[in-house]
Amino acid sequence: DQQVKQNSPSLSVQEGRISILNCDYTNSMFDYFLWYKKYPAEGPTFLISISSIKDKNEDGRFTVFLNKSAKHLSLHIVPSQPGDSAVYFCAASNQAGTALIFGKGTTLSVSS
Amino acid sequence: DTEVTQTPKHLVMGMTNKKSLKCEQHMGHRAMYWYKQKAKKPPELMFVYSYEKLSINESVPSRFSPECPNSSLLNLHLHALQPEDSALYLCASSQPRGLGDEQYFGPGTRLTVT
Numbered sequence A: 001d002q003q004v005k006q007n008s009p010s011l012s013v014q015e016g017r018i019s020i021l022n023c024d025y026t027n028s029m030f031d032y033f034l035w036y037k038k039y040p041a042e043g044p045t046f047l048i049s050i051s052s053i054k055d056k057n058e059d060g061r062f063t064v065f066l067n068k069s070a071k072h073l074s075l076h077i078v079p080s081q082p083g084d085s086a087v088y089f090c091a092a093s094n095q096a097g098t099a100l101i102f103g104k105g106t107t108l109s110v111s112s
Numbered sequence B: 001d002t003e004v005t006q007t008p009k010h011l012v013m014g015m016t017n018k019k020s021l022k023c024e025q026h027m028g029h030r031a032m033y034w035y036k037q038k039a040k041k042p043p044e045l046m047f048v049y050s051y052e053k054l055s056i057n058e059s060v061p062s063r064f065s066p067e068c069p070n071s072s073l074l075n076l077h078l079h080a081l082q083p084e085d086s087a088l089y090l091c092a093s094s095q096p097r098g099l100g101d102e103q104y105f106g107p108g109t110r111l112t113v114t
Helices: none
Strands: A010-014 A019-025 A032-038 A045-051 A056-059 A062-067 A072-077 A086-093 A106-111 B004-007 B010-013 B018-025 B031-037 B044-050 B053-057 B064-070 B073-079 B087-094 B109-113
Touching (some): A019 A086, A045 A062, A072 A086, B004 B087, B010 B018, B044 B073, B073 B087
Antiparallel strands (some): A032 A045, A032 A086, A086 A106, B004 B018, B018 B073, B031 B087, B044 B053, B064 B073, B087 B109
């Protein structure tokens, strides 16, 4: 039973445009959400996070939006760059003590 | 310094071998993790150490044996593995304020069991 779902396995975007990656979750106990980026043969790299008390968090080109009522979050990358091409994982946790639960990932391809 | 290092990068071992994976961090993190990642799948949690004590074991077979000698080091001892154990093994660490948030991952060890 997948608690964190990334329903789009892949996304292709042109350089300079916006990339929007989506993530849904089912466990209402999750209260902290993270996005990781992963290149082949490397470990995941932390990108940005958001607590459930917020609905938006911004860091440079990356913005994460959280809609708790819909149990949905999204990562916006503006403007997209070819170096952003990677697999993006959404992850969630319950700060009461469970570890990260990852989605299956979305492969982003940014073409120049 | 937000680096987690792992050695070796690649490991090929037979089913009767004994080997160890090593992980090190110097960020003062007191929670350390082992994850297993198969191709085209998300990382799956194996073990969590909190303040050098094993706090979570996700029903991992006993052929995998974790060890946390001190707050900076985490080992994973391997013995009598099966070919299906071939995967990328990832180590991560996080601040002690709570498990799960902002884990920093190492580059992983690519393990092949023959």
